[in-house]
Amino acid sequence: AxxxxxxxxxxxxxxxxxxxxxxxxxxxxxxxxxxMMQKRGFxxxxxxxxSITPQRVLDDPRNAIVRVDGLVPVGAQRGQSFxxxxxxxxxxxxxxxxxxxxxxxxxxxxxxxxxxxxxxIDTYATAEGDLFVNPAYALSLDPEDPGARNSLRExxxxxxxxxxxxxxxxxxxRQPEFxxxxxxxxxxxxxxxxxxxxxxxxxx
Numbered sequence: 001a002x003x004x005x006x007x008x009x010x011x012x013x014x015x016x017x018x019x020x021x022x023x024x025x026x027x028x029x030x031x032x033x034x035x036m037m038q039k040r041g042f043x044x045x046x047x048x049x050x051s052i053t054p055q056r057v058l059d060d061p062r063n064a065i066v067r068v069d070g071l072v073p074v075g076a077q078r079g080q081s082f083x084x085x086x087x088x089x090x091x092x093x094x095x096x097x098x099x100x101x102x103x104x105x106x107x108x109x110x111x112x113x114x115x116x117x118x119x120x121i122d123t124y125a126t127a128e129g130d131l132f133v134n135p136a137y138a139l140s141l142d143p144e145d146p147g148a149r150n151s152l153r154e155x156x157x158x159x160x161x162x163x164x165x166x167x168x169x170x171x172x173x174r175q176p177e178f179x180x181x182x183x184x185x186x187x188x189x190x191x192x193x194x195x196x197x198x199x200x201x202x203x204x
Contacts, residue, residue, distance in 0.1 A: 001170035005071035008124045009112035012105030013037070013057075014064045014086065014097060014131065021064030021100075022093040029089070032117040033058070033065055036106075064094040067112050068105045068127050076167045077197075081159040084127045088153040096152040097131050098138045102160065104128040122165060129160035176204035 011029055014021065023030070037054040041047045057063055070084035086102060088094045105127045108120040134151045143149055173181060185200035192198065 001172055002168065003074060005073050006109065006124060006167055007069070007071055008107040008109055009067065009069045010105045010107040010127070011112055011117050012066055012068045012086070012127065013103045014066050014100040015057075015062065015103060017062045017064060017094075017096065017100045018098070019061045020094060020096040020098070021061050023058040023063060023065045024092045025065045025089055026114045029065065029114055029117050030058070036118070040104075064097070064100070065089060065092070066094075066097070066102070068102065068107060069112070070107060070125060070127065070161045072124050072161075072163055072165075072167045074167060075169045076163045078163055078166055080163045082125075082161040082163070083159060084157045084161040086131055086155045086157060094153060095149065096133075096140075097155040098133045098152060100131040100155070102128050102131060102157055107161065124165045124167075125161045125163050127157060127161045129157040131155035132158055173204050176202070178203045 011033060013033060025033070034054045037057065041049055042057060043050060043053040066086050066088060068084055068086055070082055073080070073082055076082070086097060088097070106118065106123045107125040107127055108118065108123055111118055111120060113119065133155045137143060137148045137152050140148065140152070143152070171184065181200045181203050185198055188198040189195045
């Protein structure tokens with residue numbers, strides 16, 4: 001059971017662009033981003049960031065609101081990394097994600113729902129890091145070729161996703177039996193040389 005990766009997503013903030021960014025987004029998304037920035041200390045007097053308000057950051061063309069997507073691998077454990085895809089929002093005027101950096105983003109199942117962003121409770125992964133765009137276009141900030149323009153609106157963070165909730169592989173017995181369940185548990189522990197990864201929950 002549980003043989004497929006878990007698709008997770010979220011909205012994040014990309015910074016340090018070469019004035020190619022745009023933070024235009026649906027109102028629920030923009031409000032969600034402001035709440036998340038306040039949660040991380042933007043505009044906080046206690047942290048000394050009172051001059052760096054969320055609104056000021058969102059007005060800066062060096063920044064962009066983006067969508068982040070990824071797949072939590074089958075059998076993944078907490079702390080394991082995976083690649084994530086970063087893309088510009090529809091209707092957003094960001095022209096290039098080249099040279100950008102993704103701030104830490106919470107990724108959830110259907111976390112990038114534009115009507116209810118970030119509503120699901122469980123955070124399956126977080127993502128952050130340097131963006132990697134098509135190297136053929138990386139140095140061009142405003143190419144004329146439509147294909148190049150579309151390519152620069154998408155990027156990858158290599159190994160940028162970090163699993164926060166285990167995605168275990170589940171073995172179910174056709175005929176539940178306590179003795180056999182314990183034997184399978186012990187055999188796998190011997191094979192893996194650790195008892196940290198396999199747990200027999202019941203007779204099934």
